[in-house]
Amino acid sequence: MTALLEIDRLLDDLEAGLREKLEERGVTSPALIGIRTGGVWLADVMSKRLGLQEPWGELDISFYRDDFSRIGLNPKVKPSSLPFSTEDRDIILIDDVIMSGRTIRAAMNEIFDYGRPASIILATLVDLGARELPVQPDVTGRVLALQSHQRVKLRGPDPLHIELQETGH
Numbered sequence: 001m002t003a004l005l006e007i008d009r010l011l012d013d014l015e016a017g018l019r020e021k022l023e024e025r026g027v028t029s030p031a032l033i034g035i036r037t038g039g040v041w042l043a044d045v046m047s048k049r050l051g052l053q054e055p056w057g058e059l060d061i062s063f064y065r066d067d068f069s070r071i072g073l074n075p076k077v078k079p080s081s082l083p084f085s086t087e088d089r090d091i092i093l094i095d096d097v098i099m100s101g102r103t104i105r106a107a108m109n110e111i112f113d114y115g116r117p118a119s120i121i122l123a124t125l126v127d128l129g130a131r132e133l134p135v136q137p138d139v140t141g142r143v144l145a146l147q148s149h150q151r152v153k154l155r156g157p158d159p160l161h162i163e164l165q166e167t168g169h
Helices: 007-025 038-050 102-114
Strands: 031-035 057-059 090-098 119-127 139-143 150-155 161-166
Touching (some): 007 038, 007 090, 007 119, 007 139, 031 038, 031 102, 038 057, 038 090, 038 119, 038 150, 057 102, 090 150, 102 119
Parallel strands (some): 031 057, 031 090, 119 139
16 A cells, blocks of 8 residues: 555656646646645645646635534634636646545635636545545546545645554554
């Protein structure tokens, strides 16, 4: 499993997939948005790798979560920052891990509050499946099937690395 979690290989696969998807859709000037925290680290890396000139944006989806009323406010909430208009833009939305799809749903709700994008390309470093909502990434670094006692965690930002964690059985 560790070979599957080599960060450079995952980043190479994510970059290649994004380049292919952008070319396929004819997108030449995407706006990149990372979901805090791991998605922001990936937005920084992918922005450089893709040679994007425009600054990337950051979303903190805390207020958009569907479990907000149950879990309350995370003490580390920071405002989202989108240094561009989303109206009629082709957006790359990036996050570290997708599992249920709920984080992505919340992120898209927030993006639409800023304006209606022309399109959204969803990119994730790792796809764990286990969807609760019909949300699928367009580009994924790796699809993993984990045991119930395993978790994947992106650490960073410098150096950026990914860990497979074992929790109590």
